[in-house]
Amino acid sequence: MPATHSSTKVVHAVCSHDCPDSCGVLVTVDTLTGRAVKVQGDPAHPVTRGFLCGKVAKYLDRVYSPDRLLYPMRRRAGVAKGPLRQGEEAIAFERIGWEEALDGIAARLGAISGEHGPESILPYSYAGTIGQLGYGSMDRRFFHRLGASQLDRTICSTAGEAAMLSVYGVKLGTDTEDFRHAKMIVVWGGNVHGNNVHLWPFIEEARRNGARLIVIDPYATRTAKLADWHIAIRPGTDTALALGMMHVIVGEGLHDAEYIAKHTHGFEQLRETLPEYSPQRVSGITGIAAADVVKLAREYATTVPALIRVNYGVQRSENGGTAARAVAMLPCVTGAWMHRGGGLQFSTSGAFGFNGTALRMPELMQASPLGREANREARTVNMVQLGAALTELSDPPVKALFVYNSNPAAVAPNQNAVLRGLRRDDLFTVVHEQFFTDTADYADFLLPATTFLEHKDVQGAYGHHFAQLSQQAIEPLGEARSNVWMFGQLGQRMGFAEACFRDTEDDLIDQALDSDHPWMQGITREELERKGHVRLRLPCDEAGTYLPFSGDGWFRTPSGKAEFYSEALAARGQEPLPVFVPNPESRHTAAAQSYPLEMLARKADNYMNSTFANIPTHQAMEEAKSGVLEMNASDAAPRGIADGDAVEVFNQRGSLRLRARVNLSVASGVVAAQLGWNKLAAGGAGVNVLTSERLSDIGGGATFYSVLVEVRKA
Ligand code: SF4
Numbered sequence: 001m002p003a004t005h006s007s008t009k010v011v012h013a014v015c016s017h018d019c020p021d022s023c024g025v026l027v028t029v030d031t032l033t034g035r036a037v038k039v040q041g042d043p044a045h046p047v048t049r050g051f052l053c054g055k056v057a058k059y060l061d062r063v064y065s066p067d068r069l070l071y072p073m074r075r076r077a078g079v080a081k082g083p084l085r086q087g088e089e090a091i092a093f094e095r096i097g098w099e100e101a102l103d104g105i106a107a108r109l110g111a112i113s114g115e116h117g118p119e120s121i122l123p124y125s126y127a128g129t130i131g132q133l134g135y136g137s138m139d140r141r142f143f144h145r146l147g148a149s150q151l152d153r154t155i156c157s158t159a160g161e162a163a164m165l166s167v168y169g170v171k172l173g174t175d176t177e178d179f180r181h182a183k184m185i186v187v188w189g190g191n192v193h194g195n196n197v198h199l200w201p202f203i204e205e206a207r208r209n210g211a212r213l214i215v216i217d218p219y220a221t222r223t224a225k226l227a228d229w230h231i232a233i234r235p236g237t238d239t240a241l242a243l244g245m246m247h248v249i250v251g252e253g254l255h256d257a258e259y260i261a262k263h264t265h266g267f268e269q270l271r272e273t274l275p276e277y278s279p280q281r282v283s284g285i286t287g288i289a290a291a292d293v294v295k296l297a298r299e300y301a302t303t304v305p306a307l308i309r310v311n312y313g314v315q316r317s318e319n320g321g322t323a324a325r326a327v328a329m330l331p332c333v334t335g336a337w338m339h340r341g342g343g344l345q346f347s348t349s350g351a352f353g354f355n356g357t358a359l360r361m362p363e364l365m366q367a368s369p370l371g372r373e374a375n376r377e378a379r380t381v382n383m384v385q386l387g388a389a390l391t392e393l394s395d396p397p398v399k400a401l402f403v404y405n406s407n408p409a410a411v412a413p414n415q416n417a418v419l420r421g422l423r424r425d426d427l428f429t430v431v432h433e434q435f436f437t438d439t440a441d442y443a444d445f446l447l448p449a450t451t452f453l454e455h456k457d458v459q460g461a462y463g464h465h466f467a468q469l470s471q472q473a474i475e476p477l478g479e480a481r482s483n484v485w486m487f488g489q490l491g492q493r494m495g496f497a498e499a500c501f502r503d504t505e506d507d508l509i510d511q512a513l514d515s516d517h518p519w520m521q522g523i524t525r526e527e528l529e530r531k532g533h534v535r536l537r538l539p540c541d542e543a544g545t546y547l548p549f550s551g552d553g554w555f556r557t558p559s560g561k562a563e564f565y566s567e568a569l570a571a572r573g574q575e576p577l578p579v580f581v582p583n584p585e586s587r588h589t590a591a592a593q594s595y596p597l598e599m600l601a602r603k604a605d606n607y608m609n610s611t612f613a614n615i616p617t618h619q620a621m622e623e624a625k626s627g628v629l630e631m632n633a634s635d636a637a638p639r640g641i642a643d644g645d646a647v648e649v650f651n652q653r654g655s656l657r658l659r660a661r662v663n664l665s666v667a668s669g670v671v672a673a674q675l676g677w678n679k680l681a682a683g684g685a686g687v688n689v690l691t692s693e694r695l696s697d698i699g700g701g702a703t704f705y706s707v708l709v710e711v712r713k714a
Helices: 059-063 100-118 138-146 157-170 176-181 197-208 238-251 256-265 267-277 279-286 290-302 320-334 356-360 362-367 368-375 385-389 417-424 482-492 504-515 525-531 566-571 614-623 632-637
Strands: 008-014 024-030 036-040 074-075 093-095 122-123 150-152 182-189 212-215 230-231 307-311 344-345 381-382 398-406 428-433 443-448 455-459 466-470 533-535 598-602 626-632 646-650 654-660 670-674 708-713
Touching: 024 466, 036 059, 059 122, 059 614, 100 122, 100 398, 100 428, 100 443, 100 632, 122 138, 122 150, 122 385, 122 598, 138 356, 138 362, 138 482, 157 320, 176 197, 182 290, 212 646, 238 267, 238 279, 238 320, 256 320, 267 279, 279 290, 290 320, 307 320, 320 344, 356 504, 362 368, 381 385, 385 417, 455 504, 466 525, 482 708, 504 525, 525 533, 626 632, 632 646, 632 654, 632 708
Parallel strands: 122 398, 150 381, 182 212, 182 307, 212 230, 307 344, 398 428, 428 443, 598 670, 626 654
Antiparallel strands: 008 024, 024 036, 074 093, 074 443, 455 466, 466 533, 598 708, 626 670, 646 654, 646 708
16 A cells, blocks of 8 residues: 655545544645654545545654654643743653553552542543554553553533434444535534534535535535525424424425334334424424424425434434434435435444454453452543532542543533543643643643654545555654553553553454454454555445335334334433424523523534644634624624624633624524633633533433523623
């Protein structure tokens, strides 16, 4: 795969940022200097198709940023934890070597475990890298062997995952390349143009062949502005719209009775609830005209093939799991799964079968003090509730926090509680990072991390069906080190004798690929090294088409069918059928009397959550939206707010200073602000001072999009 030229070589890597596209990346490296000089999308990758998004097209600005954290550092004695301005890092931290850092951290973790028990140590990580090794391998071994608290990694997608599992028993979806065959594409709660951009050419191809693009989103994203029809639904009301569509489809006999009879379970129970979701009632809940509910339902049910791309916006509220369930049921009502270019895509990740057990070795917990002395597993902490974990948890309290692949000071909800916790003098905090993030400012030890150009990994995707190998393109900058190296070294220093703490990246890749999953059979490291990407061995029909849920054998639910009615949810005391329940913070509840505006805590198109928010080229692309509260004129005028005014946005959890941008991005009653770094914001606070730690109804996910606020002129 790697080609060589006179003084450059081209290395195949994979973008490991938290994005469905998992692009194949060709990195051109100057062989004399060892410096990467160009990154480009792999033209041979069937989904990447030779281009990268705006974020990663400028990736070398990030890799070679003068602000990279390049050496291990330790907090200077007597320096309080808290926000640092750029350039103040040297005042707060002193440079040390890796030996000293690893020895110091191992000694401190050992002492804390001895005094308070291993569960007083909490790892905190998410998808700063989604490579199999970087996301979860040696780190998990380390914390399992330690007996540390386990982290429930819920902040992004677990409500939607739980929804898909409750309906289908497995997280599969329509092939990305087959979007080109659709005649109607509904993008529901997603911004394809902003954060799934490699799907866009397939959508455009479908549109050139006559497909309509409909976007359902409370915010006028770039994708919504390019759609044939943007339906500006009120936040948190997707369940009502999906059920209203079913009301029309079933009421008018547009459902696929044959598919329903053969492949679904609980249709009669569902049908009994549908009279409650008349277009008129749904209109009152969603803010969508009743005639439009009818029109959407008819168009969806009568266009063949019709395809839904449901994304993460739907699930991030208290009723978000149910909402994702209801949307996921629509192709079962119409039988859209039977047609190439029909069906639904939430995530394709369930098609991959990497051997996570071999990578993470949960059995090591048995050798931890907890396993040996109490013969039990460590407790689990939901990452959404980090603030409460750091400030309220007892038995034992969290005494050490180890952060990697994440920036919780900016991205975790209820930010004021999180920061109160991070500020604790008695909390020992280690942060493994590429930059001096908001979280780094609270570290006792700060360790430099590699970018995906600087280490080797193997990766799946949640927006296509190709396994890929990411080669190390350049030497790590400064003394940056990968997660695998760091946790292996720490394990050895903790005295863990197991040989698995000495595994190399190649060992781990081989273990990840040593899978009995039928769709991974025969995919080896050697093949991936040779080809860069390999398509999963997906089961196909006689025409060679991958058509999930088009026949028996696909469904892994207890009934073996798609479940409208879930006995498993009922057994857990949850609603077995989708039912619309207003979110606790929404215009439908009494809380709206104090805080009448629904706020969308949005992700920026050109950042990845808080990643890239400190890079000047990326900041320039977001200039118009950063530090801004978007609001409708109908909400601004009664508050005496004009475009450009300084405003305070506040609720019971916190307040934020922003500039008002009065526009049509949001409907009446809704405001929107972007996520970024706290210390780069004018008031030093990020949008998550306003969000809550409440969890979604199923899946225990985050609820970033059900937040009530009030706004006043500052
Ligand atoms: S962030 Fe997404 S679209 Fe951009 S290069 Fe990475 S995988 Fe591709």
